[in-house]
Amino acid sequence: MSRPLIRIKDLSIHFPLGRRLIGQPPVLKAVDGINLDIPKGSFVGLVGESGSGKTTLGRAILRAAPITHGSITYDDGQRTFDVANIKPRDLKEYRRRAQLIFQDPYAALSPRMTVRDIIAEPLEVMGLTKSRAETDERVREIAGKCRLNLEHLRRYPHAFSGGQRQRISIARALVTGPKFVVADEAVAALDVSIQADILNLLKSLQRDLDLTFLFISHDLSVVAHVCDFVAVMYHGKMMEQAPTRQLFADPQHEYTKCLLSAIPSLDPDDRRPARIYNPEETA
């Protein structure tokens, strides 16, 4: 097998929990000794209860959370980065290649900028284009791929629905031509009818633009549909990683079993109480 796009080895991220005068200050182990490979071109789901460290892990890969211990390596065949030790002059190049799609399409977009300016901003901030004409060209191209038309580009975000706003956020994340994208609860705030549209869009962009996704979500049915591979976290630790079908058909870890049992079934006659995870019992 070829080398993964992202290789995470023994990664820990600790946050200080207040101060203490004597001895080691207490820490919160948000990420605790995680190993994970993200193959090139894959759609990897990251699930686990609230506070389990999913966002922190995603942010660490984007170099937006402090790495306490361990390593993250990025290798797209053209460039390699040791994420914990990226030199300041290489940071721009890394940010161009690794991007984030925000959760909340309502909060993420500045109300005073036109859609064109919102999508163009990363290009301008990173100085990736040489002229306004070139910027416009890139914006139009990615907007088209995200099914936004020229009319949309002139307007302000408040005039858009939730689904359209999320398409704007996606276009903005993809305008720099990244290879790797973290989508953190990218469809959580959307209605199901629109969620389906955004998920289909992400999948087609993955194919057309040869993207690799880390898809963070607490909706397991969504993860089952769009991801090739799923990683399950609990209290900062990795519980289980498996190809999607295998994980849903035959979960190995007790925590994964409990998590799957809690998915509300669409069958009104299938009303079983969920299993409750009790680490002491199974440890």
Add this chain to the structure above:
Amino acid sequence: MSAPLIDVDNLTIRFRTDEGLITAVENVSFDIAPGEVLGLVGESGSGKSVTAKSLMRLNSGNAEYDDTSRITLNVPGEPSLDVLSLKRERDMKPVRGGAISMIFQEPMASFAPAITIGDQMVEQLLLHTDMNKKRAKEISIEMLDRVGIKEPAKRFDQYAFEFSGGMRQRAMIAMALSTKPKLLIADEPTTALDVTIQAQIIDLMKDLVSEFGMGILFITHDLGVIAQTADRVAVMYLGRIMETGAVRDVIRRPAHPYTQGLINALPKLDDLDAPLTPIPGDIPSPLERPSGCVFHTRNPNHVPGSRYEREVPPMTEVSPGHFAALFPEDVPALQEPVR
């Protein structure tokens, strides 16, 4: 049959705004019996929260109720109450935290930041029951325990900011249930929670329904949650009910193209290869409500020029107790469920 706990008849709510009059809810009717759970589903902006708040008269001052709208509360053993005719604040006490309790969509907004969670729970009980302070504290701690908050006696003395999102939501539920309301309105009570805690809260609410015979109006946009909790369901779109009936009938044999669209858009675990089919188009702005059937602009089966563009379809019976906003010729023939 005894009178329903709450009877909503022909409810129409408009808001006066700078941009004009917005119709948020139009000709909505439903009722809930004691011990019954009615699910209310629909996309964002369909009028679910506005409908729910009207039962407690909590909509803002720019809300106008139509003259023909009626909301009747029938608490067993008490005279029935015409909710929309209440004029003075003090007359509204029975519908605000007495017979009716509400779990709000935004849990942070539901607790005052500078008063401990416990004091707020006790205050609620003193206001709406004849308990003394000591008993109110005992009941509050017991309720915190029942919603799965560990060390409830300690948590009782903490402030909202010291709780995680999921804990705040559970404390909100504990507070709403502590007065033993006859009707609980739960507005998206589990959306901020992860699936495992969501499942625990749903199980708790089901216990309370059977324990106290409480009726619940359960608002969510998650059809899976509805399938797990509700007896009956009403599906709303742009202020109107599109389909209503027993949960089994509506989910297994949806008659309205909107309900069918919602179900087709859902990712299903038992068929991972099924394509996800979005409902085409975007929800129109409430200022540009379509004429006739409000859904016709997004209905993939719509025939241009048909009367759905001009006439509002009636609620037509599909099977006993199952109705859809369709002209009779479009009601699908009753067939065996595919399963």
